[in-house]
Amino acid sequence: MNYDVLIIGAGMSGLAAGIRLAYYDKKVCILEKHHRVGGLNSFYSRDGHKFDVGLHAMTNYVPQGTKSTPLPKLLRQLKLKAEDFALCQQRISAIKFAEKTIRFNNDLDFFIQEVADNFPAQADNFRKLLITISEYDALALDAEPIPAREVIGSIISDPLLIDMLLCPLMYYGNAKENDMEFGQFVIMFSSIFCEGFARPQSGVRQILDVLVKKYRDNGGELRLKCGVKSIQVDNGRAMSILLDNGEMLTADKIISSAGYVETMRLLSDHDPARVNHDVGQLSFVEFIMILDKEPSKMGYDTTITFFNNSDRFHYRKPDDLVDISSGVICCPNNFHFESPLPEAMLRVTNMANFDHWNKLGQEEYKAQKAAWLETSLKEVVKFVPDFRESIVYTDIFTPKTIHRFTGHLNGAVYGTPNKIKTGSTHLDNLFICGTDQGFLGIIGAMLSGISMANLHVLQKG
């Protein structure tokens, strides 16, 4: 069986690429090793409770009719309507550091006012930063990487404000430790502060259902439980894909969302010495708690709180199993839904160390999960009402879980710090999309799949 294009991975980027290619009559098949689509953004049920992984909120929310921002562009490219995602806006979110709180919603003017109220001496500088951001072409595939802290530091002189701005943007889409690439900063800043958060009533399931249906309606083929064992290479070309079940598939082109180094390791002529590429280090734990009442009943209306309780904000692989000094608290109930969600829930995300978690034996792994839940929540309740008495069920995922379900080395959620913007590899018919190509976040992932399908397949005739 020969395909025009084989896509490795049915995450957001692979599905988006597949929709484009199938719509324009390419014979395309997506290979997904799990029994479920989604990759980093997926869902599961446990003991009758439904959970999302990955998605806290969709970024890039804009009202219908807005032009030229990523979300409407993406909908147009995928031939979807805004109603298909049924997005409900956030209530309000907050960046809480020990001494200051900046709130934001989906109205940029409100955020500008919050910054001005909290940092009056920086108000003019912040306006200058906004201009720099609006003038920067973050989507250029050939831009030279520049460090964000350097650019922001030349405009804003208060390190606390710089840390507070970086905190949400790093947590939601930065593969680098301590600093961020400026183009990536611009993308994340626009997607979160200038545009905003929203969520479908039924969470990530809604998004994935829409994408899978569109892909199938366009004639695309999706194979689940279909892991790739290797990619056969001959004469500088990827010739075929050998599946775990022994079957062999051929294609003119292959687009892989498995990660750059992860994809190189699949090549039949893989030479570790040639692939000298940084592997991501940043991974997370998430504590997902079902509560006996909605957080709003405890006076907590915030959708997402980004907090930090140490002198400076450190975004890096922690020395310990978990770094509890900063994190993200997401309340899926606190969006403007038409009807309440079936269950009350809070999700807490902290940075975590893959190596440490991966070393633990089974019993110790379980014990450490329980211990860190307690330690983390002690810190968390300094920033939100104490909800611990209300917890009726908890599930926890660690860097090890992320590695198991996504195949990302080190459980690195945002992949390698050195993105391959063009998606090209040393093989002329093998391309990278998704996390390691460089547009991060859910919208970014879909745009990555779209742009790689456009650039390497559709534009080539």
Added chain:
Amino acid sequence: MKAEEIRTMIIEVIHEIVPDEDLSNLKGDIRIRDQIEMDSMDFLDVVMELRKRYSIVVPEDDYMELSTLDSSVAYLEPRMKDI
């Protein structure tokens, strides 16, 4: 297809790709992208749509030929005379 039919067809294709844009006053001799909100991704879809509907292949080097309505008609007319 005759020149006027081709012009109508192109406008219809553009409308399908950017349904929110007002195409009623589109001038023939000015770059389409200077008159309406359309980026390179949308432009690629015009090319792809021609291929999907009429099996006309526009190579990357010829994309410039489709920048205005007039130039598009001139470029497509000989290629669509039997359609």
